Amino acid sequence: MAEISELLRCYGWDARWQEAWRSAYGPDVPSPRVGTQPGAIEPARVIAEHRGGLVVVCAGGEHPALPAGTLRRRRKREPAALPAVGDWVAALPCTPLTPAVIQAVLPRRTVLVRQASGSRKSAGGAAVEAQVLAANVDVVFLVNALDAEFNPRRIERFLVLAAEGRVEPVLVLTKADLCADLDAAVALASRAAPGVPVLPVSARTGHGLAELEPFLHGHRTVALLGLSGAGKSTLVNRWLGQARQAVGEVDAAGEGRHITTHRALLALPGGGLVVDTPGLRELALWQAEAGLAEVFPEFERPAAACRFRDCRHAGEPGCAIAAAAEVGEIDPERLESYRKLARELGHQRRSDKLRGLDARRARKSDARMSRAIKDFNKHQRK
Ligand SMILES: Nc1nc2c(ncn2[C@@H]2O[C@H](COP(=O)(O)OP(=O)(O)OP(=O)(O)O)[C@@H](O)[C@H]2O)c(=O)[nH]1
Numbered sequence: 442m443a444e445i446s447e448l449l450r451c452y453g454w455d456a457r458w459q460e461a462w463r464s465a466y467g468p469d470v471p472s473p474r475v476g477t478q479p480g481a482i483e484p485a486r487v488i489a490e491h492r493g494g495l496v497v498v499c500a501g502g503e504h505p506a507l508p509a510g511t512l513r514r515r516r517k518r519e520p521a522a523l524p525a526v527g528d529w530v531a532a533l534p535c536t537p538l539t540p541a542v543i544q545a546v547l548p549r550r551t552v553l554v555r556q557a558s559g560s561r562k563s564a565g566g567a568a569v570e571a572q573v574l575a576a577n578v579d580v581v582f583l584v585n586a587l588d589a590e591f592n593p594r595r596i597e598r599f600l601v602l603a604a605e606g607r608v609e610p611v612l613v614l615t616k617a618d619l620c621a622d623l624d625a626a627v628a629l630a631s632r633a634a635p636g637v638p639v640l641p642v643s644a645r646t647g648h649g650l651a652e653l654e655p656f657l658h659g660h661r662t663v664a665l666l667g668l669s670g671a672g673k674s675t676l677v678n679r680w681l682g683q684a685r686q687a688v689g690e691v692d693a694a695g696e697g698r699h700i701t702t703h704r705a706l707l708a709l710p711g712g713g714l715v716v717d718t719p720g721l722r723e724l725a726l727w728q729a730e731a732g733l734a735e736v737f738p739e740f741e742r743p744a745a746a747c748r749f750r751d752c753r754h755a756g757e758p759g760c761a762i763a764a765a766a767e768v769g770e771i772d773p774e775r776l777e778s779y780r781k782l783a784r785e786l787g788h789q790r791r792s793d794k795l796r797g798l799d800a801r802r803a804r805k806s807d808a809r810m811s812r813a814i815k816d817f818n819k820h821q822r823k
């Protein structure tokens with residue numbers, strides 16, 4: 442078997458990815474060829490996403506890339522199908538005249554996906570789109586500035602998104618230097634995120650940064666999500682040891698001005714990988730029922746005792762959740778959040794059904810694609 446490229450290893454390629462590749466495309470990782478000849482397909486990781494296209498890193502270095510037409514068409518049936526930052530993909534190498542062409546996305550280990558902003562209204566017939574924020578992320582830092590208003594409801598949303606994508610969440614409270622009562626802030630955040638590490642830091646004074654270090658090693662991928670102006674890029678620059686990501690000023694209203702404009706995966710000198718993202722103004726969930734159940738476990742058991750199987754816990758007769766709330770077993774604010782998120786996901790389910798999104802069909806076409814690529818490579822090797 443061909444040796445694993447050191448560059449790919451730095452970007453997180455490991456024995457498990459090698460295995461995934463092997464089972465999809467055969468025993469060899471074909472070596473890239475240069476020149477205008479079409480080369481064999483090779484593994485690459487998507488490291489940036491611009492309006493104009495993608496950037497991938499493969500054994501030979503960084504290249505501009507575009508998804509193949511087959512992937513773009515698949516998006517209609519499977520909204521999260523397009524390659525995104527963090528994805529491992531099978532790409533045809535670029536030539537001096539053409540970008541690399543991404544033929545397939547290796548099955549994601551984890552994924553952070555939201556409903557694309559502006560697509561919430563499905564009633565008027567507008568398509569509801571999924572947007573992959575980052576793929577194959579090990580840990581997500583939910584970044585919240587301590588000078589901004591703290592909104593537990595936003596945090597819950599983030600936690601559901603992380604749980605759904607099987608990504609370990611860490612709550613990072615930035616700008617600790619601007620906070621008068623750190624203990625109170627941490628206590629408040631911990632209430633919204635039971636069981637999740639809550640780490641106050643200051644990029645200005647260095648306070649708490651050492652606590653983040655353990656996450657930034659060993660070719661693991663950490664994604665940063667949060668409002669604009671929360672201080673994500675400032676942290677990334679600190680870890681990079683250079684001012685590579687532009688950072689912005691915060692205006693009088695305490696809002697950042699969307700300084701980071703595209704998602705990018707960056708390799709840190711210490712071996713870790715970070716995904717810097719543009720500030721998220723809204724975070725609409727995308728098919729996250731499992732994540733919801735994980736973040737609100739206290740509603741799972743009582744809900745099973747509700748009289749109606751599709752009980753919305755909003756005043757239906759025989760509602761076990763309402764009964765539990767009455768005797769004070771349930772935090773009414775969390776119940777309100779849970780209800781709201783469940784309602785939102787319910788709407789989405791129904792509109793998906795109307796559009797006929799069908800996961801089984803998508804998997805079938807996956808298998809077809811990987812067969813086609815195998816054949817293609819066999820042909821190349823002859
Ligand atoms: N006082 C203080 N200011 C900070 C700290 N970290 C970041 N800032 C400031 O917060 C502002 C916004 O920081 P950015 O790093 O650009 O924020 P961002 O989250 O990347 O914002 P977007 O790219 O727009 O999403 C800048 O003016 C930083 O100097 C900190 O720990 N303390």
Ligand SMILES: [Mg+2]
Pocket residue numbers: 673674675686687688700701717718719720
């Ligand atoms: Mg930024």
Ligand SMILES: [Zn+2]
Pocket residue numbers: 744747748752753754755757759760761762763
């Ligand atoms: Zn109920």
